[in-house]
Amino acid sequence: xxxxxxxxxxxxxxxxxxxxxxxxxxxxxxxxxxxxxxxxxxxxxxxxxxxxxxxxxxxxxxxxx
Numbered sequence: 001x002x003x004x005x006x007x008x009x010x011x012x013x014x015x016x017x018x019x020x021x022x023x024x025x026x027x028x029x030x031x032x033x034x035x036x037x038x039x040x041x042x043x044x045x046x047x048x049x050x051x052x053x054x055x056x057x058x059x060x061x062x063x064x065x
Contacts, residue, residue: 004044011037 011034018030 002044002048004041004048007037007041007044011035011041 014030014034014037018027018034021027021030
């Protein structure tokens with residue numbers, strides 16, 4: 001499983017726990033954790049897409065020479 005997918009699963013779990021929390025401070029803490037994991041997943045996806053883009057560019061550059 002990709003790391004971004006794992007991060008989204010952790011975010012989903014934190015959001016689910018926040019929904020079930022009876023204490024507002026705990027719910028807010030869990031939602032902040034969910035936000036963190038979503039951001040981490042987005043960053044991971046961007047890094048993967050960017051590295052694939054550079055790998056393709058590099059292979060095209062070497063075939064042109």
